[in-house]
Amino acid sequence: MRRIPSFLLLSVVAMLALASCGEAAEKLAEEAIEQSAGGGEADINDDGSFSFENDEGSFSVDDEGNVKIEGEDGEFSLDSSTDGELPDDFPDVPLPDGFSPQSNSKQSDGDQTIYTAFGTADGDAADVFEDIVDQYESEGYETEGRYENTSGDDFNGGAQFTDSDHQVSVSIFGSDGETSVSVTIAPAAE
Numbered sequence: 001m002r003r004i005p006s007f008l009l010l011s012v013v014a015m016l017a018l019a020s021c022g023e024a025a026e027k028l029a030e031e032a033i034e035q036s037a038g039g040g041e042a043d044i045n046d047d048g049s050f051s052f053e054n055d056e057g058s059f060s061v062d063d064e065g066n067v068k069i070e071g072e073d074g075e076f077s078l079d080s081s082t083d084g085e086l087p088d089d090f091p092d093v094p095l096p097d098g099f100s101p102q103s104n105s106k107q108s109d110g111d112q113t114i115y116t117a118f119g120t121a122d123g124d125a126a127d128v129f130e131d132i133v134d135q136y137e138s139e140g141y142e143t144e145g146r147y148e149n150t151s152g153d154d155f156n157g158g159a160q161f162t163d164s165d166h167q168v169s170v171s172i173f174g175s176d177g178e179t180s181v182s183v184t185i186a187p188a189a190e
Contacts, residue, residue, distance in 0.1 A: 074109035090115055091185045093168050094135040098122030099181060116184045125155040125174020128181070132170055136161040141168070164188055 033042040033052060040054025051060035057071030068077040086101050101119040108114075121128045129148065137143060141161035148157040155174035160167065167189065171182040 074107070076107045077105060086117060090117065091166060093166060093183070093185055094132060094139060095183060096121035096128045096132050096172070096179075096181055112187050114184065114186045116182065118180070118182050121172070121179045121181050123179060125172050125179040126150065126157070128174075128179050129155070129157040129159075129172045132172070133159055136168070136170075139163075162188060 030042040030044055038054075040052055042050075042052045044050050045063075047063040049061060049063045052058065057069065060068050066077070069075065086104060087106070089106075090104070095117075099119055099121050101117050103119075104115065104117040106113060106115050123131075126148075133143065133146065136159070141163045144160040144162055144167075146157075146159040149155070153175070155172070158169065158171040160169050162168070165188050167186045169182075169184045173180045
């Protein structure tokens with residue numbers, strides 16, 4: 001995967017430059033990317049999607065801006081869709097009431113997968129935080145750490161929970177009446 005980041009910037013620049021160009025320019029950009037990466041195959045599409053693959057791995061961005069990187073050390077994906085849904089394989093853990101996902105990511109090394117979801121929740125941030133802590137504890141999770149900070153109307157709180165299957169970190173931020181939530185889920189430590 002070492003070569004993927006080296007052509008990432010060039011790839012993004014090429015996609016932006018080609019937004020209004022024709023097929024000949026796409027082909028020229030694909031060849032330039034392939035050459036700068038020392039081989040492989042690049043594909044720039046009219047819908048804004050892009051992919052590159054070589055013997056070390058692959059990198060792709062679909063027409064909705066979702067990113068996927070795969071290599072010998074595992075894979076990483078970032079789903080930037082805003083359809084308000086989590087992926088089907090997202091672990092079944094407590095989430096705040098009214099949680100509306102805005103983006104999520106999944107990182108896997110082949111043995112373990114870590115999921116992260118970012119979004120918003122309904123209600124005052126401090127209340128949302130207390131409710132989610134209560135939810136985890138009532139479902140048998142152990143609270144491993146917890147912090148809270150209030151400054152004026154702003155709230156920042158986080159907690160880590162464990163059970164036999166998961167380690168979960170929840171962070172909740174409240175400012176200007178909006179409550180933002182981050183949830184990261186990893187396998188339980190062995």
